[in-house]
Amino acid sequence: MSPTVTTSSEANGNVGAATARAAAKAAATAESAGPQTITMAKALNTAMADAMHADSSVLVFGEDVGTLGGVFRITDGLTTTFGESRCFDTPLAESGIVGMAVGMAMNGMRPVIEMQFDAFAYPAFEQIVSHVAKMHNRTKGAVKLPIVIRVPYAGGIGGVEHHCDSSESYYAHTAGLKVFTPATVADGYRMLREAIDSDDPVMFMEPKKLYWSKDLVDLEGLRAEHAANTERGTSSEGRAAVARPGSDATLIAYGPSVPTALAAAAAAAEEGRSLEVIDVRSIVPFDDETVCASVRKTGRAVVIAEAHGFASVSSEIVARVQERCFHYLAAPIRRVTGFDVPYPAPKLEHYYLPGVDRILDAVDDLQWED
Amino acid sequence: MTISADHTALGQDSPEQLAGNHVTEGAAAEAVRKFGITVEDYMLPARHQIQMVDQDGTLNAHTEQGAQPGHEYALPGDAELLAAYEHLVVGRRVNDQNSALVRQGRMAVYPSSHGQEACQVAAALCLADGDWIFPTYRDSVAVMARGVDPVQTMTLFRGDWHNGYDPAKHKVGIQCTPLTTQLLHAVGVAHAAKLRGEDTVVLAMCGDGATSEGDFHEALNFAAVFHLPVVFFVQNNQYAISVPLAHQSVAPSLAHKAVGYGMAGERVDGNDVVALLAVLGRAVKLARDGSGPLLVEAHTYRMQAHTNADDATRYRQDSEVAQWVARDPLKRMQTYLTGRGLLDDDGAARIAEKAEAVATQLREGLGADVPVDPQDLFRYVFSTPTPQLKEQSAMLADEIARDEAAK
Numbered sequence: 001m002s003p004t005v006t007t008s009s010e011a012n013g014n015v016g017a018a019t020a021r022a023a024a025k026a027a028a029t030a031e032s033a034g035p036q037t038i039t040m041a042k043a044l045n046t047a048m049a050d051a052m053h054a055d056s057s058v059l060v061f062g063e064d065v066g067t068l069g070g071v072f073r074i075t076d077g078l079t080t081t082f083g084e085s086r087c088f089d090t091p092l093a094e095s096g097i098v099g100m101a102v103g104m105a106m107n108g109m110r111p112v113i114e115m116q117f118d119a120f121a122y123p124a125f126e127q128i129v130s131h132v133a134k135m136h137n138r139t140k141g142a143v144k145l146p147i148v149i150r151v152p153y154a155g156g157i158g159g160v161e162h163h164c165d166s167s168e169s170y171y172a173h174t175a176g177l178k179v180f181t182p183a184t185v186a187d188g189y190r191m192l193r194e195a196i197d198s199d200d201p202v203m204f205m206e207p208k209k210l211y212w213s214k215d216l217v218d219l220e221g222l223r224a225e226h227a228a229n230t231e232r233g234t235s236s237e238g239r240a241a242v243a244r245p246g247s248d249a250t251l252i253a254y255g256p257s258v259p260t261a262l263a264a265a266a267a268a269a270e271e272g273r274s275l276e277v278i279d280v281r282s283i284v285p286f287d288d289e290t291v292c293a294s295v296r297k298t299g300r301a302v303v304i305a306e307a308h309g310f311a312s313v314s315s316e317i318v319a320r321v322q323e324r325c326f327h328y329l330a331a332p333i334r335r336v337t338g339f340d341v342p343y344p345a346p347k348l349e350h351y352y353l354p355g356v357d358r359i360l361d362a363v364d365d366l367q368w369e370d
Numbered sequence: 371m372t373i374s375a376d377h378t379a380l381g382q383d384s385p386e387q388l389a390g391n392h393v394t395e396g397a398a399a400e401a402v403r404k405f406g407i408t409v410e411d412y413m414l415p416a417r418h419q420i421q422m423v424d425q426d427g428t429l430n431a432h433t434e435q436g437a438q439p440g441h442e443y444a445l446p447g448d449a450e451l452l453a454a455y456e457h458l459v460v461g462r463r464v465n466d467q468n469s470a471l472v473r474q475g476r477m478a479v480y481p482s483s484h485g486q487e488a489c490q491v492a493a494a495l496c497l498a499d500g501d502w503i504f505p506t507y508r509d510s511v512a513v514m515a516r517g518v519d520p521v522q523t524m525t526l527f528r529g530d531w532h533n534g535y536d537p538a539k540h541k542v543g544i545q546c547t548p549l550t551t552q553l554l555h556a557v558g559v560a561h562a563a564k565l566r567g568e569d570t571v572v573l574a575m576c577g578d579g580a581t582s583e584g585d586f587h588e589a590l591n592f593a594a595v596f597h598l599p600v601v602f603f604v605q606n607n608q609y610a611i612s613v614p615l616a617h618q619s620v621a622p623s624l625a626h627k628a629v630g631y632g633m634a635g636e637r638v639d640g641n642d643v644v645a646l647l648a649v650l651g652r653a654v655k656l657a658r659d660g661s662g663p664l665l666v667e668a669h670t671y672r673m674q675a676h677t678n679a680d681d682a683t684r685y686r687q688d689s690e691v692a693q694w695v696a697r698d699p700l701k702r703m704q705t706y707l708t709g710r711g712l713l714d715d716d717g718a719a720r721i722a723e724k725a726e727a728v729a730t731q732l733r734e735g736l737g738a739d740v741p742v743d744p745q746d747l748f749r750y751v752f753s754t755p756t757p758q759l760k761e762q763s764a765m766l767a768d769e770i771a772r773d774e775a776a777k
């Protein structure tokens with residue numbers, strides 16, 4: 001497999017510089033038909049629509065995903081375009097949504113289902129852990145469950161309680177689930193198409209604070225890339241991306257933390273320090289190769305994640321890198337994560353979220369004088 | 371709208387009036403139009419369990435069999451009854467053989483359906499070839515009656531893998547140990563079939579204790595809202611391991627729960643295979659014709675402990691068990707069929723021989739030591755193994771090779 005990942009120029013998010021760069025690019029290419037400035041929401045929406053066009057077994061369902069188009073409008077227009085048998089609302093019952101998806105997948109469908117918010121997915125936990133994750137294994141591959149469970153996750157939007165959880169560790173800990181999380185607009189399209197193509201179930205973790213992030217994206221180019229990958233049997237699945245090249249230390253981030261890491265790297269550059277930013281993209285499977293290549297090159301690393309640090313994906317990344325790169329390390333690997341507290345109320349969340357300053361402090365601690 | 375107390379038909383009202391304000395579309399309203407009865411009469415179970423053959427093997431009078439409008443059942447044909455009896459005898463032999471194999475250490479565990487064979491057999495026989503069934507861990511006899519190889523059926527209980535047959539090939543869901551999660555899978559299979567315009571019916575099984583689970587509610591509600599051809603079949607065997615039904619529910623009956631979802635419910639004597647075939651057969655037909663989903667509750671009894679690891683004497687009296695011995699599903703069917711001249715000594719001997727052949731197959735199949743492949747641990751987690759699983763697989767292979775070399 002030869003992966004085609006080109007995301008270094010696609011970094012975006014709530015970062016002034018990136019937005020300005022995207023706007024400049026948009027202005028420069030206004031005349032051309034190809035690239036256009038779109039949101040991640042639009043990229044995800046387009047990925048679902050294209051997949052539904054390509055394969056009549058792709059179905060979208062969940063809570064408010066039909067007429068309303070989802071509370072975040074990610075499924076906007078799908079019912080109008082494809083009809084109520086292809087994109088529809090269900091009763092308010094998350095276990096029901098996932099359990100029904102299991103049966104549909106057993107009977108030839110490829111369900112793409114939406115959990116309205118991270119914490120609202122918990123009633124479905126038994127279906128996800130006991131059935132979605134295990135059906136392929138317990139039937140020795142006789143039953144495949146090509147299900148995508150889309151989960152808007154993490155905070156940074158001033159959301160109320162139970163709307164901002166970083167729940168990726170629960171799923172990453174469960175054998176049999178793939179866990180993807182896009183950080184760029186282009187990856188929103190690219191990775192959702194790959195998730196829908198996957199014969200294995202995918203927890204598709206969508207950083208909700210990046211839904212309205214914009215970037216200049218060539219959708220036709222992405223479609224062509226997807227078609228070429230499909231023909232060649234290649235994909236970017238399971239591969240991390242170098243979101244910003246650098247030489248002094250590696251910032252390892254995923255999902256909502258990638259734009260923050262890029263902002264920290266930009267700030268560090270002004271102080272003369274060159275930080276490489278790795279966008280993990282796929283938590284399961286994990287790309288040890290790309291992550292470790294970067295750390296071996298720079299000798300220093302900081303792992304950044306919004307989730308609580310204790311027993312988390314960030315703990316796993318530190319453990320893996322330490323096991324594989326120990327003799328290359330000039331300093332212990334540091335982590336910048338959410339505190340081990342319930343996700344805070346909106347007025348307190350800025351204390352909780354990993355920010356540029358906290359990341360730069362961690363970078364400063366990487367024993368530069370030794 | 372009030373629930374009518376006497377369940378009499380209101381023949382003079384229009385279908386719209388009969389349907390009431392709340393039920394103007396969906397399966398129940400359709401059935402109301404079809405049968406010309408009130409929506410309550412359609413959805414509520416009959417006043418008594420439907421029973422056709424009593425515990426002494428005597429055919430009940432027609433008026434006692436479920437003669438109310440919307441609850442009328444036809445006596446199954448002779449061939450169907452004979453086939454059911456054969457499956458009953460085989461099922462009983464399988465239950466007893468497996469319990470013996472557990473005692474001999476040949477099987478890790480076996481939740482026996484001894485006493486519930488009529489439910490097992492009727493659940494399998496009421497379906498057509500293209501239909502699906504979703505069983506629980508206690509429904510091995512139903513799984514076999516759908517055509518799954520006996521030894522493959524018991525793989526889960528022998529302990530070499532979590533499941534031994536291809537669910538898609540047999541249209542038999544894997545035997546589920548978490549309670550009622552499989553009911554939602556049944557709903558999904560039915561939904562997919564309906565979207566493709568297929569006339570598949572799905573029968574979804576659970577026990578009385580399982581009706582307390584959230585997925586029971588979600589599955590019935592989804593099936594009703596999406597108007598799906600699912601027959602939910604509850605085997606009320608009176609106990610959830612040790613806890614009696616009174617601690618699970620104070621509903622008038624489990625079948626009454628159907629009303630809350632806008633579907634029809636029915637109660638049936640779960641040790642009367644004749645009534646079970648009639649009630650489930652009609653439910654499957656209604657579901658196939660678009661009047662689904664439906665809920666059927668069968669009253670039966672788990673004659674043995676929950677599993678070999680359980681001690682039933684801690685929570686129920688021998689006298690209670692003895693009452694149910696008299697209601698045995700095999701004995702009454704044998705008496706009934708013999709009395710009708712459908713079963714003679716030769717027929718009984720032929721059936722016994724067939725049951726013994728299946729028992730032999732189980733003894734030989736489960737007695738053989740089948741080698742397990744440690745690499746199977748990694749082979750099926752994903753369609754394509756992750757780099758991490760490849761590493762772990764190599765690690766185990768190396769560990770085993772070093773162990774072998776050291777021998």
